[in-house]
Amino acid sequence: MxxxxxxxxxxxxxxxxxxxxxxxxxxxxxxTRKRIEEAIEFFDYHPKAAARSLKSxxxxxxxxxxxxxxxxxxxxxxGDNAFLELLAGINTVAAENKYDILLSAATNHADEMKTYQxxxxxxxxxxxxxxxxxxxxxxxxxLKKKKFPFVAYGRSDLPIQYAYVDIDGGQGIIQAITYLKSxxxxxxxxxxxxxxxxxxxxxxxxxxxxxxxxxxxxxxxxLIEGDFSEKSGYESTKAFMNxxxxxxxxxxxxxxxxxxxxRCLKEMYLIPGKDLSVIGFDNxxxxxxxxxxxxTFAQPFRxxxxxxxxxxxxxxHGREQFPHKLVQPDLIIRESTGPVC
Amino acid sequence: MxxxxxxxxxxxxxxxxxxxxxxxxxxxxxxTRKRIEEAIEFFDYHPKAAARSLKSxxxxxxxxxxxxxxxxxxxxxxGDNAFLELLAGINTVAAENKYDILLSAATNHADEMKTYQxxxxxxxxxxxxxxxxxxxxxxxxxLKKKKFPFVAYGRSDLPIQYAYVDIDGGQGIIQAITYLKSxxxxxxxxxxxxxxxxxxxxxxxxxxxxxxxxxxxxxxxxLIEGDFSEKSGYESTKAFMNxxxxxxxxxxxxxxxxxxxxRCLKEMYLIPGKDLSVIGFDNxxxxxxxxxxxxTFAQPFRxxxxxxxxxxxxxxHGREQFPHKLVQPDLIIRESTGPVC
DNA sequence: GTAGGGAATTGAAACGGTTCAATTATGGCA
DNA sequence: TGCCATAATTGAACCGTTTCAATTCCCTAC
Numbered sequence: 181m182x183x184x185x186x187x188x189x190x191x192x193x194x195x196x197x198x199x200x201x202x203x204x205x206x207x208x209x210x211x212t213r214k215r216i217e218e219a220i221e222f223f224d225y226h227p228k229a230a231a232r233s234l235k236s237x238x239x240x241x242x243x244x245x246x247x248x249x250x251x252x253x254x255x256x257x258x259g260d261n262a263f264l265e266l267l268a269g270i271n272t273v274a275a276e277n278k279y280d281i282l283l284s285a286a287t288n289h290a291d292e293m294k295t296y297q298x299x300x301x302x303x304x305x306x307x308x309x310x311x312x313x314x315x316x317x318x319x320x321x322x323l324k325k326k327k328f329p330f331v332a333y334g335r336s337d338l339p340i341q342y343a344y345v346d347i348d349g350g351q352g353i354i355q356a357i358t359y360l361k362s363x364x365x366x367x368x369x370x371x372x373x374x375x376x377x378x379x380x381x382x383x384x385x386x387x388x389x390x391x392x393x394x395x396x397x398x399x400x401x402x403l404i405e406g407d408f409s410e411k412s413g414y415e416s417t418k419a420f421m422n423x424x425x426x427x428x429x430x431x432x433x434x435x436x437x438x439x440x441x442x443r444c445l446k447e448m449y450l451i452p453g454k455d456l457s458v459i460g461f462d463n464x465x466x467x468x469x470x471x472x473x474x475x476t477f478a479q480p481f482r483x484x485x486x487x488x489x490x491x492x493x494x495x496x497h498g499r500e501q502f503p504h505k506l507v508q509p510d511l512i513i514r515e516s517t518g519p520v521c
Numbered sequence: 522m523x524x525x526x527x528x529x530x531x532x533x534x535x536x537x538x539x540x541x542x543x544x545x546x547x548x549x550x551x552x553t554r555k556r557i558e559e560a561i562e563f564f565d566y567h568p569k570a571a572a573r574s575l576k577s578x579x580x581x582x583x584x585x586x587x588x589x590x591x592x593x594x595x596x597x598x599x600g601d602n603a604f605l606e607l608l609a610g611i612n613t614v615a616a617e618n619k620y621d622i623l624l625s626a627a628t629n630h631a632d633e634m635k636t637y638q639x640x641x642x643x644x645x646x647x648x649x650x651x652x653x654x655x656x657x658x659x660x661x662x663x664l665k666k667k668k669f670p671f672v673a674y675g676r677s678d679l680p681i682q683y684a685y686v687d688i689d690g691g692q693g694i695i696q697a698i699t700y701l702k703s704x705x706x707x708x709x710x711x712x713x714x715x716x717x718x719x720x721x722x723x724x725x726x727x728x729x730x731x732x733x734x735x736x737x738x739x740x741x742x743x744l745i746e747g748d749f750s751e752k753s754g755y756e757s758t759k760a761f762m763n764x765x766x767x768x769x770x771x772x773x774x775x776x777x778x779x780x781x782x783x784r785c786l787k788e789m790y791l792i793p794g795k796d797l798s799v800i801g802f803d804n805x806x807x808x809x810x811x812x813x814x815x816x817t818f819a820q821p822f823r824x825x826x827x828x829x830x831x832x833x834x835x836x837x838h839g840r841e842q843f844p845h846k847l848v849q850p851d852l853i854i855r856e857s858t859g860p861v862c
Numbered sequence: 863g864t865a866g867g868g869a870a871t872t873g874a875a876a877c878g879g880t881t882c883a884a885t886t887a888t889g890g891c892a
Numbered sequence: 893t894g895c896c897a898t899a900a901t902t903g904a905a906c907c908g909t910t911t912c913a914a915t916t917c918c919c920t921a922c
Binding site: 465 | 522565566567568569570571572573574575580582587589590602604605608609612613615616617621622623624625626627628638639642643644645806807810
Binding site: 524525526536537540541543544568569570571572573574575576577578 | 877878879880881882
């Protein structure tokens, strides 16, 4: 395989000039450039990545540690499609900027931090994208301490500055309430996710703002803290529908919870979208095959991937310090919502 | 960041010995080993990947070019989950062997070959996994010519030796026929995929063998060459059911085709699994939510990922030349098949 | 004719490991 | 004690780029 020295020799110039051509062609005179191009063509020359990054300190790679469930599952895991769309988005921007994605997995979950230390320590990548952010996320603390470029998909509750892209759950809720109001709803219930989660607070702020903006009254008996389970949807609905004046619409914490709501309605011979409008969150693939099809929020994962990669490149090249970006979820209107009777 | 020289100095030994420790600890005496370990611990030392692979010619990375659909789709694309499971399998074996996966995308489809040339030419990876094999696949020709380690998921019709992992569609069909026979079926129809595809021939061989093994008669009017479309399932079924003695069971080319079969039955007020047993191929996520749930073949993608990576490692390390591996598809029995009435 | 300055080019040093032939240490045995 | 085989260690050379200070080239202005 040809090296830069052979190219230089054939093009009758020095390796320094060839290197310049490779990295900043404008530094090279027209005639020299032509000869170098011919030599490169002749040898089908590609500069070796290892040599390049040894000296330049740039790998043109970014790191990503996939969350892989250990068991074999081809199930409806909503995260699956999400990850793939995310990857597609990241990959698109990466390719446009001549970057590759390095996927590193830990053999077991306990070793996950070791994977990040290795990615960083061995100089395998120029930056890292984090997903599945947790409260007090130690990966964030680690990378921040090392001053290594990274972007997180999701906000944590750490009191430090770092780059992230996240869903604007609050704006979503506002949008949903406005939509429900336009259908004539005023008695809107809300099954919130568990209080301990980051997204809950953001959505809750949106709920308050959305209700006041639409001049609707928040009623305590219409609020239940659930979790992401089917059961919490089922049980909350039971409680709601046994009130003297039950709500006419309910916002749930996610699609699975919304399925629980609908199961309860079915048992009570009530019809989703008619007796109670139901809105989910996530747009899992089942939601469009359910009977009735579920109105829900979709996260534009591909766009999130774009933004993650763009932010990371900005950081790597020192164009920005800690970019923050929020994206609106898409309200996908299907059959589980309808005008109030 | 510490280098191997600093480690050697602190451990009071030479860089050669430290390098030995890193790569083949058995070469280093116990006492020296201890001092080196302490020094590594002290500096939190990680050998730089670039320096390592510059001289050793091993990157500890394998390359994979994902097939990314350009449009934003969070649809039921059956390939999506497949790819993720495949990746999970590859990643697991890779991690166990201290390998990472390099994902490289082309900005547009026309440049795909360039991506492979770059992956190879820049020395970015030790080997490559190919998916979506096509007839006369130029990637295979290229990598073969360069004598670069690669494993393909799927067979092509090229008359050259290369490593692959593939589904044993023929064995699947035999299994399906044996299963149908056990339910009392003898009039079995088969909607084959298009003749031009590699898998068709393999499945067809299985069909012949399965029928003769079960002492069943192949009848020409029960054979239709379809494609992977819903429509071909629909129209073939119309033809079958208008015969004087219609079949009691039908094997289809894939799940989508099977859905077409069932739509036709519904129109004719016939019941899948009762009036006609239907077997799909692929186990797309819809197949278990269909009414009735579809009996179909699932590909064990995660296992395929294992095998791909294991084969590739064998080739990289010169343990095998062109490993071939076939895996059985899993017949998933659901509601669209039943005993003959 | 010459000074000045920008554009183009040069080549040695550096990046941080691995490799390997050569050297030294160690232990067993007569 | 001396000899030999084997284990352990050494360090210089090398991998193929980038980098940068120094040099050369070329043109313009005076």
